[in-house]
Amino acid sequence: MIDLKxxxxxxxxxxxxxxxxxxxxxxxxxxxxxxxxTHIQASxxxxxxxxxxxxxxxxxxxxxxxxxxMFEKTNGGPAIxxxxxxAEITTYFETILPDYDKERVYISNxxxxxxxxxxxxxxxxxxxxxxASEASETVAAPTKTEEKFKPKTHTSERVKTSxxxxxxxxxxxxxxA
Numbered sequence: 001m002i003d004l005k006x007x008x009x010x011x012x013x014x015x016x017x018x019x020x021x022x023x024x025x026x027x028x029x030x031x032x033x034x035x036x037x038t039h040i041q042a043s044x045x046x047x048x049x050x051x052x053x054x055x056x057x058x059x060x061x062x063x064x065x066x067x068x069x070m071f072e073k074t075n076g077g078p079a080i081x082x083x084x085x086x087a088e089i090t091t092y093f094e095t096i097l098p099d100y101d102k103e104r105v106y107i108s109n110x111x112x113x114x115x116x117x118x119x120x121x122x123x124x125x126x127x128x129x130x131x132a133s134e135a136s137e138t139v140a141a142p143t144k145t146e147e148k149f150k151p152k153t154h155t156s157e158r159v160k161t162s163x164x165x166x167x168x169x170x171x172x173x174x175x176x177a
Contacts, residue, residue: 001064001067002064002067002126002128003128003129004048004063004120006019007032007050007120008047009046009047010040010044011047015031015032015119016031016049016119017029017030018125023039025041026039026042028040032119033119050064054109055100055101056097057099061097064129066113067113067116067117067120067126069096070117071128073096078118078121079121080092080114086107089107089110089114092114
């Protein structure tokens with residue numbers, strides 16, 4: 001399976017984006033193709049690629065595993081052109097996912113999946129989950145002895161203001177995006 005964590009598609013905007021940070025009233029994303037960063041409002045419709053699946057005759061299949069199959073079939077190379085004829089797209093998709101639901105999966109869905117795969121391939125974002133987990137394992141968690149010697153921080157300190165009123169210092173809690 002391909003690791004698609006943090007990769008999103010934004011409704012009404014072309015291409016794929018990578019989540020960079022969360023802001024007060026939205027998220028900051030980076031376009032995968034041209035690396036331009038933009039702010040996206042919290043009310044914008046965003047789809048996380050790791051949560052998208054396609055209809056099959058038995059049960060829905062996540063696109064992470066479909067892209068993993070595409071990666072294996074192409075030996076890590078790019079897929080066919082998403083702008084090819086309908087017959088080419090359908091035949092290619094049948095080799096990738098033979099039990100897809102022919103009534104609910106449209107040609108436009110197949111084209112979008114192939115286009116996403118080729119975008120991820122062109123930007124070097126296609127990583128198998130085993131490789132991604134190995135990379136995260138290299139960053140080790142602190143051991144218990146390291147945690148003992150970590151300095152304690154107090155977030156609920158009382159600070160005296162100029163008016164003589166005590167005020168709580170720290171992070172103000174607001175709603176999340």
